[in-house]
Every structure is written in C-alpha cells, then in structure tokens.
Amino acid sequence: MGTEVLWGDAEIERERVKHLDAIADARRDASLAAACEMATAGGGVLAAAAAAKKRKEKPLSGKELEILESAKVVMWAYNAPLRQISTRYQRYTAEDIESARERLVAAPTTPSPPSTRGGTTNDVDAGGARGDAACEPPSDGEDEPVDLSDGLVVGGYRGLVVERAAEGVDVRLNQIVTSVSYARPGPATMDAEVKKKKTGSRFPRRCHAAAVDESKSAAWARDPGPPRCVVTTATGEKHACDYVVIALPLGVLQRRAARSTVEFEPELSESKRRAIACVGMGVENKVIMRFDEVFWPRRAKFFQCTDQRFRFLNLHAYGKQNTLCAHVAPPFGEGFDGMTDEEVLTEVIGTLRRMFKKNNAAASTRAKLLDHRVTRWGEDPFSCGAYSYMRVGSTKADIDALRAPEHDDRVHFAGEACSVEGAQCVHGALLTGQGAAAAILRACGAAVDPSALLGGDVGLSSDDADPAAFNGDGDDVGPPESWAQCAIAQCGRWRRVPVHIPAESLPDDWTCGDCHWHEGIREHACAAPQEPWPDLPGWDDDDEASVMSAKAVWNAWTHTWKKEAEEKKSGKRGHARDWLSG
Numbered sequence: 139m140g141t142e143v144l145w146g147d148a149e150i151e152r153e154r155v156k157h158l159d160a161i162a163d164a165r166r167d168a169s170l171a172a173a174c175e176m177a178t179a180g181g182g183v184l185a186a187a188a189a190a191k192k193r194k195e196k197p198l199s200g201k202e203l204e205i206l207e208s209a210k211v212v213m214w215a216y217n218a219p220l221r222q223i224s225t226r227y228q229r230y231t232a233e234d235i236e237s238a239r240e241r242l243v244a245a246p247t248t249p250s251p252p253s254t255r256g257g258t259t260n261d262v263d264a265g266g267a268r269g270d271a272a273c274e275p276p277s278d279g280e281d282e283p284v285d286l287s288d289g290l291v292v293g294g295y296r297g298l299v300v301e302r303a304a305e306g307v308d309v310r311l312n313q314i315v316t317s318v319s320y321a322r323p324g325p326a327t328m329d330a331e332v333k334k335k336k337t338g339s340r341f342p343r344r345c346h347a348a349a350v351d352e353s354k355s356a357a358w359a360r361d362p363g364p365p366r367c368v369v370t371t372a373t374g375e376k377h378a379c380d381y382v383v384i385a386l387p388l389g390v391l392q393r394r395a396a397r398s399t400v401e402f403e404p405e406l407s408e409s410k411r412r413a414i415a416c417v418g419m420g421v422e423n424k425v426i427m428r429f430d431e432v433f434w435p436r437r438a439k440f441f442q443c444t445d446q447r448f449r450f451l452n453l454h455a456y457g458k459q460n461t462l463c464a465h466v467a468p469p470f471g472e473g474f475d476g477m478t479d480e481e482v483l484t485e486v487i488g489t490l491r492r493m494f495k496k497n498n499a500a501a502s503t504r505a506k507l508l509d510h511r512v513t514r515w516g517e518d519p520f521s522c523g524a525y526s527y528m529r530v531g532s533t534k535a536d537i538d539a540l541r542a543p544e545h546d547d548r549v550h551f552a553g554e555a556c557s558v559e560g561a562q563c564v565h566g567a568l569l570t571g572q573g574a575a576a577a578i579l580r581a582c583g584a585a586v587d588p589s590a591l592l593g594g595d596v597g598l599s600s601d602d603a604d605p606a607a608f609n610g611d612g613d614d615v616g617p618p619e620s621w622a623q624c625a626i627a628q629c630g631r632w633r634r635v636p637v638h639i640p641a642e643s644l645p646d647d648w649t650c651g652d653c654h655w656h657e658g659i660r661e662h663a664c665a666a667p668q669e670p671w672p673d674l675p676g677w678d679d680d681d682e683a684s685v686m687s688a689k690a691v692w693n694a695w696t697h698t699w700k701k702e703a704e705e706k707k708s709g710k711r712g713h714a715r716d717w718l719s720g
C-alpha cells in the first residue's frame with residue numbers, strides 16, 4: 139500500500155529544486171504559511187485579525203487558534219500544506235475574481251448553460267473550499283447579479299459532460315499509454331522541397347494561397363509534409379495519428395508512478411519540463427459514510443470543525459439517505475499516515491461523535507455505519523494525487539507552459555493543471571480539452587462553431603472562438619491554408635485544403651469528389667456550394683447582396699450535410715474521425 143507512487147523522495151522533487159535554484163532571483167516567492175506568520179497581505183483577513191488581537195496584547199485563546207488554523211485549511215490548504223502553497227495563489231485568485239466581476243458588470247449575459255441530464259444545484263460549495271470564488275457584481279438595477287459560487291453535481295458527470303463530449307468518438311477504455319513519439323517523415327518533406335523549387339512558388343499553380351499570417355505560412359510552406367505521432371500502449375499496440383492531446387494528471391507527467399509513466403520522444407521542451415516539476419500536485423481525499431440513522435442536522439449542507447483534518451458535506455441534504463462525506467486535508471489526508479480504512483473510519487467517526495455529542499448524544503453513539511468508501515488518490519498510480527496547486531516558486535507562466543503544445547504543435551496538452559481560471563476543477567479540465575480540440579480543428583482548416591461547445595467560447599483562444607471565422611467573413615484569423623480548384627471545367631469551385639495535407643500532393647485532375655478530408659464535399663462533390671471566403675478569386679466585398687447569398691447558401695448546405703451525417707451515424711458510429719484523417 140502506498141509504495142507504488144513516489145512522493146517525498148521522487149526524482150521530481152530534486153528536479154524542482156534544481157529548476158528553482160537556476161531561476162532563484164527571478165522567482166523570489168514566499169509560502170502562505172510564511173505570509174500568515176508575518177501577518178502580511180498574503181494572510182488576508184485571518185492574519186489581520188490575529189495581528190489586531192496581538193496588538194491589544196491579548197493572545198488568541200486555544201479555541202480561537204484552532205478556528206484560525208481550520209479556516210486556513212478551508213480557504214487554501216485543502217490539498218497541500220500551507221508551507222508549500224505560494225502567496226501567488228491567493229493573489230491570482232483575487233485577480234481572477236476581480237476580472238470576472240469586471241467582465242460580468244460589462245456584459246451581464248453569460249453563455250447559456252448546457253442542457254443537463256445530471257442536474258446541478260448551485261447553492262453549495264461542493265469542494266467545500268472554493269467558496270471564496272463566490273462574488274456578486276454590484277447591480278445597477280437592470281443587471282441580474284450573477285452567482286459565481288460552485289454547484290454540487292448530484293447526478294454524476296456522465297450525463298452532464300462525458301456522454302456529450304464523447305459523442306461520435308471512438309473511445310478505448312483501460313488502455314495504458316506508455317509512450318508518445320513524434321517524427322516528421324523525411325521523404326515527404328524532401329519531395330515537397332523539390333516540387334517547390336520546380337514550380338518556383340510556395341504553392342503549386344492551381345492552388346490559391348489564402349494564407350494570412352505570412353510568418354506562419356512560410357514556416358508551413360517550408361515543411362508541408364504530414365508529421366506523424368505514434369501513441370504506444372502497454373500491450374504494444376501502436377496508434378499512428380496526426381495530433382495527440384495529452385490529458386494526463388500532473389502527477390503522472392511528474393513520473394511519480396512507474397506503471398503510468400509516459401515517455402516522450404523527442405523529449406519535451408525545457409519550459410514544459412520546468413513547469414511539470416514546479417507546479418504542485420496535491421492530495422485531497424474523501425471518506426464517504428452511510429449510517430443507519432442521521433445524528434447530524436438534517437438540512438445543513440456543510441459542517442466545519444476545529445479538527446483541521448476534516449470538513450463534512452451533508453449528502454443527506456442532497457437526497458443520499460443517511461450519508462456524509464468527509465473531505466480530508468493533508469498532511470493526514472495525503473496517505474492517512476499509513477492507516478487501514480477501518481483505522482481511518484475510527485478517526486473520522488470519533489470526530490463526528492464529539493461534534494454532535496451535545497445536541498444528539500444518544501443517536502451519535504447509537505448510529506451504526508452501514509457502508510463506507512475511503513479514497514486514496516495519492517496512492518493511485520493513474521492519478522498520483524487529487525489536483526494541482528500553485529507551489530512555492532511556480533507562476534502563471536508555468537501554467538501557460540503546461541498548456542502549450544509541443545512538437546510542431548502536433549502534441550497538445552489539456553487537463554485541470556493546464557487551466558488558470560479552472561485550475562483544480564472539472565470545468566478547467568473540460569475547457570482546456572475543448573480548447574486543444576478547437577486548436578487542432580482550426581489547424582486542419584475546419585471552422586469551430588463555439589455554440590456547439592459546452593460553455594460556448596469560454597475556453598477558446600480568441601482566434602479559435604471568432605464566430606466571424608465560422609461564418610466565413612473573418613479576414614485575419616486562422617492558420618495559413620491553401621485551396622484547391624476542381625478540375626471539372628463547369629465546376630471550377632475552390633475547396634479549402636487543411637494544413638496537414640500538402641497541396642502539392644493532390645493530383646492535377648483533382649475534383650470535388652476527391653475531397654477525402656471533408657465528408658460533406660466528398661459525398662456531394664460538385665453539387666456542394668463553394669465556401670464563402672474573401673481571398674478567393676471572384677469575391678467582391680462591395681457586392682453585399684451576393685456575399686450575403688453565398689454565405690446563406692453555404693450555411694444552409696453545411697446544416698444539411700451535418701444532419702445527414704448525424705442520421706448516418708446512428709447506424710454507423712465513429713464517422714467523425716474520417717473528418718480529420720488525411
């Protein structure tokens with residue numbers, strides 16, 4: 139038990155110290171524990187209260203000290219000890235709340251929430267520790283105040299996000315990835331170079347370059363070959379693919395457990411490795427208990443106590459009969475001091491009985507435990523912890539580096555640790571995942587419709603989220619792309635070629651029916667309308683009527699073939715992959 143995942147003596151700790159030594163001057167930082175000690179701004183209200191009391195020469199009573207220490211755990215130290223958490227965490231949280239407040243006041247409408255089958259109730263802080271994210275912008279009478287506090291997902295995430303995100307995707311469960319490699323195929327690049335010299339231009343004569351970012355398009359033109367990634371699993375299976383999204387937990391990227399470690403070939407960049415080492419992976423655990431009767435207040439949603447190890451979520455109030463969930467903070471919650479489940483339960487229930495012995499003595503001693511579940515996320519080799527935290531010495535730049543794609547933008551990264559606004563949380567994992575997917579789609583030349591995403595454009599970069607680009611009237615967004623013209627004279631329509639397909643590789647007699655990267659155009663062939671795009675020959679910005687009608691025709695057709703594809707999918711799943719496979 140607990141031997142499979144390395145914590146204190148892991149190589150990652152030595153690496154972290156090495157990285158921080160190298161940048162010690164630029165990264166001067168203090169822990170929240172030190173900040174509280176000094177009663178500086180980092181300690182906030184709590185430290186100020188303690189300091190005020192001190193000034194009056196009246197030391198805090200034992201009980202007051204206990205409450206103060208427990209409050210620190212609730213506010214900050216729920217997944218890592220205070221001495222390991224950077225003061226920057228408190229500052230960034232405050233900045234986030236401030237900017238969210240400004241955005242909400244400026245534009246009070248928020249994206250409409252996704253329809254849910256899971257169901258949420260937003261009157262409780264499910265983490266029990268993130269209540270500080272709640273804020274109400276000042277109302278000027280017209281704007282409804284927006285509640286930014288957490289919600290409790292009572293029906294699980296399956297219906298809420300998982301099923302919707304996995305729609306049409308070929309998901310293989312229980313596959314352990316052991317390596318992700320990336321290589322540019324040499325010969326294809328050589329061929330392209332030779333062809334380019336022959337034609338004397340970046341693109342062959344019959345392809346119209348609608349590239350907008352000259353520096354980027356030049357880079358792609360230099361290397362138009364299709365680079366390939368290979369994902370290898372523990373059974374030796376190899377999956378060749380154009381792009382990879384790595385959504386591994388930070389603790390796994392930190393190589394804390396041999397069983398889940400993934401090798402990258404070539405090695406990840408210096409900034410990525412530094413970020414992986416410097417950002418912290420914390421541990422929080424839960425002890426879920428069902429009793430034969432309720433001996434705590436039935437309606438209260440959350441109980442706090444002065445035992446710093448525990449906080450309690452009253453699941454009984456949410457329809458889970460006679461059930462309580464203890465959130466267990468480190469250091470005890472990290473590995474439960476090596477205790478067995480039974481020993482852990484004795485500790486938790488002992489605290490509970492002491493909490494309620496006054497107002498419900500008989501029931502609290504009489505109540506019998508029916509079932510229980512003790513989580514051990516720190517010891518799970520495929521989690522290596524619960525979720526990330528801003529460790530002393532890490533900065534926002536590390537989070538950006540964690541999220542940045544590697545290997546010529548073929549290997550993308552997502553997950554809660556890659557998120558600034560959604561760090562530690564499910565929405566951070568979801569939004570960074572959608573952001574990575576959108577970036578890949580755009581790189582393939584496909585437009586991203588933000589309204590089709592959970593949370594709208596919240597997690598997208600400004601380029602990926604531009605609705606103008608989706609409607610075909612953006613003129614300065616998106617990756618460089620080229621276009622191919624149908625060889626059938628009566629048609630002559632231009633079709634967008636995604637970046638991973640070298641335009642040079644298309645034959646001279648290429649027609650709309652050969653558009654293998656776009657299912658709709660391939661099937662409808664020359665009957666498919668031409669996508670409206672300002673840089674294409676024949677486009678006249680001044681002719682508003684024809685521009686409008688071209689867009690209307692294209693949008694209507696897009697809608698039709700997508701519906702067709704969906705209907706077909708009900709018989710044949712997984713077609714969405716065809717879209718991307720060059």
Ligand SMILES: Cc1cc2nc3c(=O)[nH]c(=O)nc-3n(C[C@H](O)[C@H](O)[C@H](O)COP(=O)(O)OP(=O)(O)OC[C@H]3O[C@@H](n4cnc5c(N)ncnc54)[C@H](O)[C@@H]3O)c2cc1C
Pocket residue numbers: 264265266313314315316385386387390397398399400422423424515519520521523524525552553554555562563564565567
């Ligand atoms: C006790 C506890 C309380 C929490 N409370 C809240 C809360 O109140 N609110 C909130 O929003 N969030 C909460 N979270 C955090 C939330 O669960 C995470 O932020 C979220 O699950 C992160 O999603 P992810 O996709 O980044 O990583 P994960 O959900 O960890 O997914 C990573 C996946 O990678 C897989 N994997 C690992 N190694 C390999 C490998 N080698 N090959 C293949 N697959 C691999 C794992 O099996 C896992 O399925 C809590 C977490 C814990 C543990």
Ligand SMILES: [Zn+2]
Pocket residue numbers: 624625626629630631649650651663664
């Ligand atoms: Zn055609």
